[in-house]
Amino acid sequence: MSMFDYDTRPATPLPILVGTRATPGAYAIRDFLSRNGYAFEWVDVGQPEAVRAVLGVAEVESSALPLCILPDGSRLASATVEQVAAGLGMVAAPALSEYDLTIIGAGPAGLAAAVNAASEGLRTVVVEAVAPGGQAGTTSMIENYLGFPTGISGSELATRAVVQARRFGAELLLARPLAAVSADGPGYVAELSDGTLIRGRAMLFASGVEWRRLDVPGIDDLLGAGVYYGAGPSEALSCTGSRVVVVGGGNSAGQAVVRFSRYARQVTLLVRGRDLGASMSQYLIDHLSTIPNVDVRVRTEVVGLQADDRLRAVIVRSGDRTGTAPLPSDALFICIGGTPLADGAAGIGLVTNSAGYLLTGGDFASGPGGNWPLRREPLPLETNRPGVFAAGDVRCGSVKRCSAAIGEGSMAVALVHRRLSELGGD
Numbered sequence: 539m540s541m542f543d544y545d546t547r548p549a550t551p552l553p554i555l556v557g558t559r560a561t562p563g564a565y566a567i568r569d570f571l572s573r574n575g576y577a578f579e580w581v582d583v584g585q586p587e588a589v590r591a592v593l594g595v596a597e598v599e600s601s602a603l604p605l606c607i608l609p610d611g612s613r614l615a616s617a618t619v620e621q622v623a624a625g626l627g628m629v630a631a632p633a634l635s636e637y638d639l640t641i642i643g644a645g646p647a648g649l650a651a652a653v654n655a656a657s658e659g660l661r662t663v664v665v666e667a668v669a670p671g672g673q674a675g676t677t678s679m680i681e682n683y684l685g686f687p688t689g690i691s692g693s694e695l696a697t698r699a700v701v702q703a704r705r706f707g708a709e710l711l712l713a714r715p716l717a718a719v720s721a722d723g724p725g726y727v728a729e730l731s732d733g734t735l736i737r738g739r740a741m742l743f744a745s746g747v748e749w750r751r752l753d754v755p756g757i758d759d760l761l762g763a764g765v766y767y768g769a770g771p772s773e774a775l776s777c778t779g780s781r782v783v784v785v786g787g788g789n790s791a792g793q794a795v796v797r798f799s800r801y802a803r804q805v806t807l808l809v810r811g812r813d814l815g816a817s818m819s820q821y822l823i824d825h826l827s828t829i830p831n832v833d834v835r836v837r838t839e840v841v842g843l844q845a846d847d848r849l850r851a852v853i854v855r856s857g858d859r860t861g862t863a864p865l866p867s868d869a870l871f872i873c874i875g876g877t878p879l880a881d882g883a884a885g886i887g888l889v890t891n892s893a894g895y896l897l898t899g900g901d902f903a904s905g906p907g908g909n910w911p912l913r914r915e916p917l918p919l920e921t922n923r924p925g926v927f928a929a930g931d932v933r934c935g936s937v938k939r940c941s942a943a944i945g946e947g948s949m950a951v952a953l954v955h956r957r958l959s960e961l962g963g964d
């Protein structure tokens with residue numbers, strides 16, 4: 539028997555996801571699995587032979603899509619992220635009845651807090667709606683993080699941080715967002731979307747931001763069918779040979795363009811401002827100018843979309859022209875910044891600025907609802923509720939960089955210690 543006769547299939551089969559690129563919900567599952575480093579097989583229903591190979595029939599009812607075949611052979615029709623996560627054993631119950639610190643979000647800020655808190659003996663739990671790494675986890679290369687002179691990918695940074703946090707004993711609960719928060723004596727109870735309750739003596743919002751929406755008619759109907767918010771690494775390969783449009787003038791848009799240019803036939807970056815220098819790092823601007831299949835168009839905005847069952851063209855208006863022109867496109871990635879994710883904050887009356895960013899360190903004092911109940915001053919990252927802190931992009935005044943988020947997450951733990959010693963028992 540030659541070495542080539544061995545069956546090289548993996549001992550444990552991979553989950554298989556069946557759908558079309560236009561199937562609502564399929565993108566969310568692909569993004570969830572790939573960002574959690576979970577290998578899977580994607581079968582497009584447009585390829586009947588591939589469908590027959592996994593299902594035994596060449597056609598699937600569109601109402602059953604996305605269809606997920608789990609490694610044990612069971613099938614989830616119209617699958618959701620939560621069902622797939624549970625089916626793959628990625629959903630765990632909290633191990634303890636009470637924690638010293640409940641962290642919402644496993645982006646750079648939350649993971650830094652988890653590593654520091656757990657290493658300092660705090661009973662620590664992190665709740666993450668999607669995947670560790672947050673926005674940074676979608677970045678192919680972070681080049682400005684201290685100690686990595688040639689850069690580090692966001693997913694590698696996140697994977698390393700998760701291993702580190704777990705080694706110190708922090709728990710990570712995946713695939714369920716925080717739904718509500720309520721007061722529980724001097725502590726707080728976090729309720730997750732599946733009803734799981736987590737009791738914590740202190741709490742840290744490290745829930746970051748979500749991409750801002752583009753206001754173009756019909757865009758929501760095309761989400762997942764050629765239109766995407768953000769530009770996850772999972773999508774780069776699937777853009778092989780395609781015409782890709784990226785909207786946005788920041789570093790995230792620039793990095794997405796670099797990533798897509800390795801696979802796509804043509805990548806066009808649309809920027810509303812007059813030049814990129816105001817919002818993008820110079821090293822990225824320089825890099826973009828050297829890539830032959832990248833076209834950067836400033837003073838250009840998206841005013842419409844052409845589509846049948848999926849995106850076919852982006853209608854753009856450039857400069858002072860009143861006329862518009864179609865730009866044939868297979869995929870449109872929107873990277874125009876974000877809005878803060880502070881779900882649950884309203885339940886305990888956390889004060890935000892008008893854009894929804896959490897106010898900390900006494901900045902809330904002059905606003906409505908900003909009454910501070912203790913005799914001491916609020917601590918620097920403390921919200922208007924004693925023992926509830928905010929760090930990273932979700933915090934008003936934060937710098938929107940990995941190193942800043944990591945710094946704030948680490949600093950928050952020192953402040954949590956001060957709060958816990960106030961309560962006694964730290």
Ligand SMILES: Cc1cc2nc3c(=O)[nH]c(=O)nc-3n(C[C@H](O)[C@H](O)[C@H](O)COP(=O)(O)OP(=O)(O)OC[C@H]3O[C@@H](n4cnc5c(N)ncnc54)[C@H](O)[C@@H]3O)c2cc1C
Nearest residue numbers: 643645646647667672673715716746790930931938939940
């Ligand atoms: C594509 C891209 C490229 C970037 N490149 C760089 C770079 O090169 N250098 C740099 O310094 N910065 C870069 N940034 C910015 C940097 O990634 C962010 O500043 C940083 O990730 C912020 O960290 P954070 O932990 O505050 O929030 P996030 O990274 O936003 O993480 C928040 C986490 O909280 C989770 N969450 C939200 N709501 C809930 C909820 N209700 N329940 C549970 N979990 C929840 C989210 O799923 C997410 O995982 C980039 C950002 C993007 C998007």
